[in-house]
Amino acid sequence: xxxxxxxxxxxxxxxxxxxxxxxxxxxxxxxxxxxxxxxxxxxxxxxxxxxxxxxxxxxxxxxxxxxxxxxxxxxxxxxxxxxxxxxxxxxxxxxxxxxxxxxxxxxxxxxxxxxxxxxxxxxxxxxxxxxxxxxxxxxxxxxxxxxxxxxxxxxxxxxxxxxxxxxxxxxxxxxxxxxxxxxxxxxxxxxxxxxxxxxxxxxxxxxxxxxxxxxxxxxxxxxxxxxxxxxxxxxxxxxxxxxxxxxxxxxxxxxxxxxxxxxxxxxxxxxxxxxxxxxxxxxxxxxxxxxxxxxxxxxxxxxxxxxxxxxxxxxxxxxxxxxxxxxxxxxxxxxxxxxxxxxxxxxxxxxxxxxxxxxxxxxxxxxxxxxxxxxxxxxxxxxxxxxxxxxxxxxxxxxxxxxxxxxxxxxxxxxxxxxxxxxxxxxxxxxxxxxxxxxxxxxxxxxxxxxxxxxxxxxxxxxxxxxxxxxxxxxxxxxxxxxxxxxxxxxxxxxxxxxxxxxxxxxxxxxxxxxxxxxxxxxxxxxxxxxxxxxxxxxxxxxxxxxxxxxxxxxxxxxxxxxxxxxxxxxxxxxxxxxxxxxxxxxxxxxxxxxxxxxxxxxxxxxxxxxxxxxxxxxxxxxxxxxxxxxxxxxxxxxxxxxxxxxxxxxxxxxxxxxxxxxxxxxxxxxxxxxxxxxxxxxxxxxxxxxxxxxxxxxxxxxxxxxxxxxxxxxxxxxxxxxxxxxxxxxxxxxxxxxxxxxxxxxxxxxxxxxxxxxxxxxxxxxxxxxxxxxxxxxxxxxxxxxxx
Numbered sequence: 195x196x197x198x199x200x201x202x203x204x205x206x207x208x209x210x211x212x213x214x215x216x217x218x219x220x221x222x223x224x225x226x227x228x229x230x231x232x233x234x235x236x237x238x239x240x241x242x243x244x245x246x247x248x249x250x251x252x253x254x255x256x257x258x259x260x261x262x263x264x265x266x267x268x269x270x271x272x273x274x275x276x277x278x279x280x281x282x283x284x285x286x287x288x289x290x291x292x293x294x295x296x297x298x299x300x301x302x303x304x305x306x307x308x309x310x311x312x313x314x315x316x317x318x319x320x321x322x323x324x325x326x327x328x329x330x331x332x333x334x335x336x337x338x339x340x341x342x343x344x345x346x347x348x349x350x351x352x353x354x355x356x357x358x359x360x361x362x363x364x365x366x367x368x369x370x371x372x373x374x375x376x377x378x379x380x381x382x383x384x385x386x387x388x389x390x391x392x393x394x395x396x397x398x399x400x401x402x403x404x405x406x407x408x409x410x411x412x413x414x415x416x417x418x419x420x421x422x423x424x425x426x427x428x429x430x431x432x433x434x435x436x437x438x439x440x441x442x443x444x445x446x447x448x449x450x451x452x453x454x455x456x457x458x459x460x461x462x463x464x465x466x467x468x469x470x471x472x473x474x475x476x477x478x479x480x481x482x483x484x485x486x487x488x489x490x491x492x493x494x495x496x497x498x499x500x501x502x503x504x505x506x507x508x509x510x511x512x513x514x515x516x517x518x519x520x521x522x523x524x525x526x527x528x529x530x531x532x533x534x535x536x537x538x539x540x541x542x543x544x545x546x547x548x549x550x551x552x553x554x555x556x557x558x559x560x561x562x563x564x565x566x567x568x569x570x571x572x573x574x575x576x577x578x579x580x581x582x583x584x585x586x587x588x589x590x591x592x593x594x595x596x597x598x599x600x601x602x603x604x605x606x607x608x609x610x611x612x613x614x615x616x617x618x619x620x621x622x623x624x625x626x627x628x629x630x631x632x633x634x635x636x637x638x639x640x641x642x643x644x645x646x647x648x649x650x651x652x653x654x655x656x657x658x659x660x661x662x663x664x665x666x667x668x669x670x671x672x673x674x675x676x677x678x679x680x681x682x683x684x685x686x687x688x689x690x691x692x693x694x695x696x697x698x699x700x701x702x703x704x705x706x707x708x709x710x711x712x713x714x715x716x717x718x719x720x721x722x723x724x725x726x727x728x729x730x731x732x733x734x735x736x737x738x739x740x741x742x743x744x745x746x747x748x749x750x751x752x753x754x755x756x757x758x759x760x761x762x763x764x765x766x767x768x769x770x771x772x773x774x775x776x777x778x779x780x781x782x783x784x785x786x787x788x789x790x791x792x793x794x795x796x797x798x799x800x801x802x803x804x805x806x807x808x809x810x811x812x813x814x815x816x817x818x819x820x821x822x823x824x825x826x827x828x829x830x831x832x833x834x835x836x837x838x839x840x841x842x843x844x845x846x847x848x849x850x851x852x853x854x855x856x857x858x859x860x861x862x863x864x865x866x867x868x869x870x871x872x873x874x875x876x877x878x879x880x881x882x883x884x885x886x887x888x889x890x891x892x893x894x895x896x897x898x899x900x901x902x903x904x905x906x907x908x909x910x911x912x913x914x915x916x917x918x919x920x921x922x923x924x925x926x927x928x929x930x931x932x933x934x935x936x937x938x939x940x941x942x943x944x945x946x947x948x949x950x951x952x953x954x955x956x957x958x959x960x961x962x963x964x965x966x967x968x969x970x971x972x973x974x975x976x977x978x979x980x981x982x983x
Contacts, residue, residue, distance in 0.1 A: 210261065211313075212236035213285065216243055226254045232266045232291065262315050265294035267301065284312040332397070335422045339396045342367070344403075344418040347428065347594075352446050354598050355414075359588040366419040366426060366587060373584035374419075375576060376426045378450050380473070381460035383410050383432025386563075390460050390512065393565045394572065395420045395427050402429045415450055423576060426590065428454065433473065448477055449597045452485045453590055454507045455582040456575055457548075458568070461511070464518040466534075468541060474509065474551075475543020481506050482547045484622075484637060488600055489593065506547035507582065508575050512568050513555040520555035530555070549581040601638050623647065627735040629656040634737070647737040659736040664729040666705040678703050678711070678729060681955075703729065786835070788818040795820030800845060816848035905935040905952075912937030917962060933964035 210224040213233040222236035228244075230252045235243065243249055265280045282292035286302065288310040293302065302308055345365045346355045356362045363370055377395075379387045388402035395401075401418050416429045430450055431443060451457055461470055511534065513521060522530040530553035538545055545551060554571045556564050603624065623634035625647055634640075634647040655662060669676040680701045703712040703724055711728040725731055795811050797804045799819040805811055812826040813819070815837055828849040829841035844852075912928050914921045916936040922928050929943045930936070932954050938961045945965040946957040 210234055212239050214239040227263055228252050228254045263292045265297050266291040267297040284314050287311040336397045338421045342401050342418055344401050344416045346414055347417040348415040350414045350443055352442050352602055359591050362591040363587050368419045374424050374426055375455040375584050376453055377456045378428040378454040379458040379460055380430055382434050385460050385462040387460045388412055388429050391427055391429055394569050448480055451477055453593045457507045457509045459511050462514050464515050471538050471541050471543055474545050478545040478547035508550045509548050510552045510554055510571055514563055515557050521553055625737050629659050629661050629736045630654045649735050653733050653735040655733050661734055661736050662731050663734055667728055667730050668708050670730055676705055678705050789813050790820055798822040798825055800825040814845035814848055815842040816844045821845050906930050907935055907937055915939040915942055917942040931961035931964055932958040933960045
């Protein structure tokens with residue numbers, strides 16, 4: 195570092211003497227300045243001092259004409275430009291330190307130090323040096339911003355115009371590992387927001403477009419990178435200027451505010467309007483209510499190294515006046531920030547979401563506007579990392595993308611309550627309960643995360659939607675809440691057996707823990723309502739797009755048609771199989787006490803002919819034994835068995851002994867009376883079921899609409915496949931998905947699975963999409979269910 199001093203270098207700074215006195219006794223002219231030694235040094239002292247091992251790597255500079263050393267105490271930022279240290283005006287000979295004016299007043303204005311001898315630096319040289327240095331710094335900074343351009347970040351429809359993190363970094367034109375903060379600006383249209391950013395960060399270059407016309411020059415959200423302050427600068431659309439999608443554009447402003455570290459609210463009004471305080475107050479409330487939770491979730495979901503602060507940004511109110519004094523000028527004893535807080539309180543607004551609120555005013559007597567005060571305030575706040583620290587640009591993009599995905603979608607202006615800048619409708623789910631009209635309290639797009647709709651209040655019963663659900667009373671008393679649904683059949687019954695039981699005993703309520711707890715026609719009289727005995731009721735909300743309340747009573751007819759289709763397609767298995775199975779079951783269920791059960795009748799009681807699977811077994815109404823048709827073809831009245839005066843089937847032996855009175859006790863007659871009534875009804879049911887084979891000959895289309903479950907889309911409304919969009923024709927048949935009720939072609943609905951939530955306990959046709967969904971059951975155990983959902 196050292197070198198021989200040329201004669202020309204001597205006398206450059208005749209007033210600056212060596213401050214070390216190490217080799218020259220302080221009599222030689224200073225040639226070098228060592229920042230780490232904090233002193234000016236002559237040639238000899240510089241050589242001797244830095245010959246030592248511990249001082250050898252000190253950074254020294256050779257003095258130039260008019261050089262003034264730095265202040266040794268305040269090595270912070272100056273009030274003008276970041277990175278420029280304060281120059282000293284004196285050197286204390288006793289303390290051996292250089293002091294600027296502020297540090298001299300602070301440390302040497304009282305006590306014994308005021309008597310310390312000082313050397314005053316050449317003030318004229320200082321001024322010239324500072325001006326030259328500031329000019330060099332400003333030139334350097336201007337050059338750094340020459341290539342900066344802005345880009346559209348989010349359009350007026352809230353669509354993010356950047357594809358991913360890499361694209362965001364590329365458009366910002368910053369280093370991939372650069373950590374930065376975000377500064378955004380808000381204000382009314384025409385107040386010069388873009389102009390303010392251009393002069394505050396980019397030395398007047400038109401990075402953000404400005405225009406003298408009446409039309410707004412900023413539509414959507416634009417961004418640019420300031421390499422000097424290392425911040426992402428965001429320009430927003432002005433308030434009070436949008437005429438289309440006003441609600442969505444206003445919501446977009448809060449998304450920008452949420453990712454910002456510093457917010458400038460620009461106003462050109464001579465007096466601060468109430469709109470400013472209402473905007474910031476409403477933004478604070480909406481931020482705390484809707485955004486802090488989502489920012490925390492984004493941090494956890496994306497695994498961000500830098501947590502997104504739940505405390506909002508700092509705010510600077512930049513107020514430019516022409517004819518009026520600045521805020522606080524007529525109250526010298528009160529700071530402007532206190533007056534602003536008083537104003538918020540009077541309007542009933544509380545901006546507690548913001549980390550701080552500052553006021554910076556400037557009065558423009560003659561243009562141009564002075565932005566230096568705003569710049570100094572910004573630089574001071576940007577240096578403060580206690581609340582919000584710089585972060586990777588990828589984190590900024592992820593936060594913006596998460597907020598855009600969560601809070602998106604159209605907002606109907608006619609439903610908005612514009613008493614607030616940011617009403618809850620901007621951020622909450624827009625779904626309304628079809629029964630009571632109350633809105634969902636969850637945030638927008640909560641369904642993407644599998645979160646169901648919820649409401650703050652209870653619902654009311656609607657006959658149209660039948661929004662009453664049942665829970666098993668026995669399970670509830672054991673501390674469980676198990677939803678149950680009335681069904682045509684139990685899950686353990688086969689389709690035909692279940693249908694037969696439904697025709698005879700009515701619908702069934704089945705609990706997965708308790709089994710079948712109720713049948714609507716279990717007894718011939720005196721059946722109680724299930725609400726009074728086995729279930730609890732609850733009125734729940736009906737949300738658009740949900741499956742509703744899966745009451746199974748109305749799909750019995752369709753189940754019958756499905757069975758007929760199955761029979762028609764399986765002729766080899768048809769015969770009388772289903773009818774025989776149902777008849778045999780019905781016979782055993784309602785047979786009089788003296789009848790031999792079908793399962794025990796293996797051969798004719800007279801001719802001993804063995805019965806095959808499809809052979810018909812006949813009971814003699816007199817003796818109750820089983821016979822073939824040939825041995826029981828005769829009829830006669832059997833009043834002693836309770837069959838009345840009408841002729842009924844009897845076996846040959848009982849027919850021949852018709853004049854013999856059977857010895858039947860009175861008790862037996864009483865015991866058989868009820869079952870005989872049941873048997874008479876049962877025979878009518880058997881004859882009806884026996885006609886199923888004949889019904890196959892009836893075109894199914896004639897009865898299909900009548901049998902259609904309520905959630906199915908009618909055939910005449912289905913014009914094309916709900917999945918592949920192919921148009922239906924004579925050659926392309928329509929099929930209903932048993933889960934969602936939409937119409938599909940065979941190719942898109944060839945899968946089979948049980949849909950117990952719709953009452954189909956056995957595999958039935960479902961569409962491709964429903965088959966991919968996890969299985970739902972109407973008998974699922976609900977844990978922790980809210981009574982309001």
